[in-house]
Amino acid sequence: MKSSVIVFPGSNCDRDVAVALEKMQFKNQMVWHKETKLPQSDLIVVPGGFSYGDYLRSGAIAGKSLIIDEVIKAANSGCLILGICNGFQILTETGLLKGTLLRNKNLRFINKDIHIKVLNNDTKFTNKYNNEQILKINIAHNEGNYFTNSNHLEELKKEKLIAFKYCNETGDINDDSNPNGSLENIAGIFNSNKNILGMMPHPERMVDEVLSNKDGVNLFSSLLK
Amino acid sequence: MKITDKIVEKHGLKPEEFTNIKKLLKREPNFLELGIFSAMWNEHCSYKSSRIHLKKLPTKGKQVIQGPGENAGIIDIGDDDAIVFKIESHNHPSYIEPYQGAATGVGGILRDVFTMGARPIAILNSIHFGSPEHPKTKSLLNGVVSGIGGYGNCIGIPTIAGETKFNETYNENILVNAMAVGHAKKDKIFYSKAKGLNKSVVYVGSKTGRDGIHGASMASAEFDENSEEKKPTVQVGDPFTEKLLMEACLELMKDNSIISIQDMGAAGLTSSSVEMASKGSLGIELELDKVPCREENMTPYEMMLSESQERMLIILEDKKEKEAKKIFDKWDLDFVVIGKTTDTNNLTLKFNNKIEGEIPIEALASKAPIYDRKWIKKKPTKTKFELKNLKKIKIEDALIKILSSPNHSNKSWVTNQYDQMVMCNTVQKSGSDAAIVRIHNKDKAIAVSVDSSANYCKSFPLTGGKQIVCENWRNLISVGAKPLAITNCLNFGNPENQEIMGEFAECLEGIKESCNFLNYPVVSGNVSFYNGTNKKNIYPTPVIGGVGLIKTLSTPMSHKFKKENSTLILIGKTFGHLEQSCFLKENYSIIEGMPPEINLLNEKNNGESLLKLIDKNLILSAHDISSGGLITALSEMTFTSDFGAKIYKPKKLTNLFKYFFGEDQARYILEIKTQNLTKVEKILKESNIYYENIGFTQENYFEIEGELKINTKDLFKINNQWYNNY
Amino acid sequence: MKFSVTVTLKKDVLDPQGTVVQNTLVDMGMNNLKSIRQGKHFEIEVNENNQANAVKKVDEMCKKLLVNSIIEDYKINKI
Amino acid sequence: MKFSVTVTLKKDVLDPQGTVVQNTLVDMGMNNLKSIRQGKHFEIEVNENNQANAVKKVDEMCKKLLVNSIIEDYKINKI
Ligand SMILES: Nc1ncnc2c1ncn2[C@@H]1O[C@H](COP(=O)(O)OP(=O)(O)O)[C@@H](O)[C@H]1O
């Protein structure tokens, strides 16, 4: 499997995700945002961080960069795209994913380990997980409060496009287990073709037992098939 | 413009100092030159009140690659790895504008570290606020914490350790100290010393604006028509640009085009250019019209004194300009040759081809004033209270009082606002005795911690100074790290006051003794005087930042109980020292007497023996005992653990309050697999260590035989309330 | 030619910032506060003397970058 | 009574956002752009019929919470 990680000025989880990909035996390349061609890849990762300092709206300016046109083309031809955290925000700004990410409800940056539930394991990204499986995973963001209109929300539900929801240790999905005010506790969504996944939690931070747990491993290994 | 006495005074220069300047120049300085003298000769840059005391600190050791005198200190951690670190204060700016003050504090210290060729891998902070009831405290706390997080999170370096304290002594003067730690290759370290004649001096980074032009510029405004327009402005941090600057510098450092490099910190262009020239015994000539400016019509005075952030000065090897510029272009940063090195030994400032100022470098650097200020020794104090005369309370209530107090409450409200995981090398986050960061791609790690004890230092500075170094050393030992070296940030009041100067001198003496004895040298640091208002100075608050090495990362040590039915051992002697204790302060508002004595021999022996036990894999968890005593430390070991503990009644010391709340030093609690007990005891006996078997771990409850029994989850809840209710 | 652009969240979009600010103000004793919404404000100067053209330029900036039309509305005013 | 409040950075205070936005717009081909500065905008409604009193209320909100007077200026307008 070949992967590409897009690097914007201000990306800061680019190395982290590259390390995780390489650990999972991806052949990875870093791609600078000013490039106009993408190397041939099976997976494109838009990493976390603060592209352009999160100025204006998080993800807005990166969404206008040269390389993004190529990412959109690749997405439309079925290439797998994974947006993590700021990457998710960028994908919503480009329109590849619908909805948007607003400020966290408490207006503070939040970094902690939280739990999410796998809602659909019948996708290229999640097939190594069980449905309803609870993962413990790290979040780190200012704007993770997912919002979309009611039509799209219906579509997300009907087409099983919600990838993960925030929950507590025992799997309850409610206001108390919602860290950032996200609509219906949504933590990650697919596009309608399910070749694009955007998620606020950081799977690349959960692949090394010395640091945390290995709950993120199956996300990458699902893709390897 | 005629330089009047008033102008001199507004520049913070004493009349004798001005006379001295005229002697050194052999003439009157002009306005620009006066501004430059005032920047270089102020306390912050010249260390004029502290230098003779700082000289006494031990700064050498096998592990030291670079001691004080550079942008940051450097130590050797084996293989080809070096750790670069330093702490710095940003107290006054943070009081005026907490978010930006704290943010730019972090930005500044990060530049000190990556200037030397190191990639920053951790940020620490020590923040001190006034009493929680003080009307300003809440917004200062909010602003400072989000400022520190805002900068570190955005640039993508984990903020992993620190301390947050409240004490009314900081009501009008908070402390915001930030420490940065970086990793470099030993053979790729960069220094600020200039070398060679006619080398290009290059300005890189953000443009220069009228930010933070010191009190000096207020003076200048008085003599200007548009004084309103020129009000000094607060420095605003731009972590995004700093990220670009960091990546660009680290990229340029991969080859060998840099002769020397220096960040523009306090006194910006002035201090960076003077420092480079002074260390290289050269002159430097700047063409100020080339300085990239953000605002129109900036004067040479403003350019030289601006404290705009995210800027660096580089001296380049010949013919390297084109390649270097390419890198900075790629990162969308300014790159302009603004001058050259010369053989004149002068700082020469040109503007529109006219020389606007010319000052011998040595007048600004080595000939800057040094003061041996008068100081008085602190006399030991006696306590007036007698324990038996105090109102009776229950142990349980006293413990709850401590665990729910602002200073001992769980700090996750703060630390959850910091990205602690970015860079994916954080092995242990905030909340433990020391944080642990792995060296990228290696099986080794460093442990880091910052510590201070203002109450101890106030009551008896000599002991206080000793104590903070020991406490910091203990924190590193507790996570299984070998302590290597420290950096220190010395926050004090007005040095012209003999008592304050005494606090300074004696704290430093204490620090020196501990560092010497523990082979724990000082490799960098910063002094912040004049903390306080009018006649009210802050408590002496030296802050120690320590770095230790963990050679292999098999199982990192933490203070969380790990198993049921393990044996608990207390090492170090308990005398029951309650003077200056948290117990008396929180329960009776008594802050009296002497701080606990430090016995360096025991300190060293206990610590080194514990390290041996950890290395032999005989310890399940370890925790040092500090403020709040044994009972507080034990409670902390139950937090987020599945286990509690049952503690026996003490056999020797009969007063339970003294035993459980006393703050005697050099003590640790160890959790040991019961089957390993004989092995552990053998080692402890061989090393002549005093120890006691104090109990064992159990499920769910924290219990003291016949005295108290609390569910550990409830205890943790108590510990978590304060911030959420504030 | 100089313009101001005001960008506000659409009515049906939740405004976490506005909500917190409103609650804080009420907590601080500002009881007369009925509602508060927060948005962005830009001051834009363009080199263009024909007003219609200038507005067109500014409008283009809004559409292409400054405004996320999924959640935001905007207004342009000459100043 | 309804007011709009515009909060802008003081002149001479660094505006990192504005700079990035400006560069991006220029990169996107908006060559006529001369300058852009970003600020905040609030729409505030207060229960108060006397305009002088209402303005006083809004001003108090600005001073106490909405505006950081060390780096920001503000303007209140009735709408
Ligand atoms: N308390 C201290 N202990 C040891 N060294 C110190 C202390 N204070 C300052 N120094 C050293 O003096 C030098 C100048 O400090 P400073 O002006 O703060 O550095 P910078 O110019 O990089 O901000 C540094 O090398 C610093 O490490």
Ligand SMILES: [Mg+2]
């Ligand atoms: Mg420096």
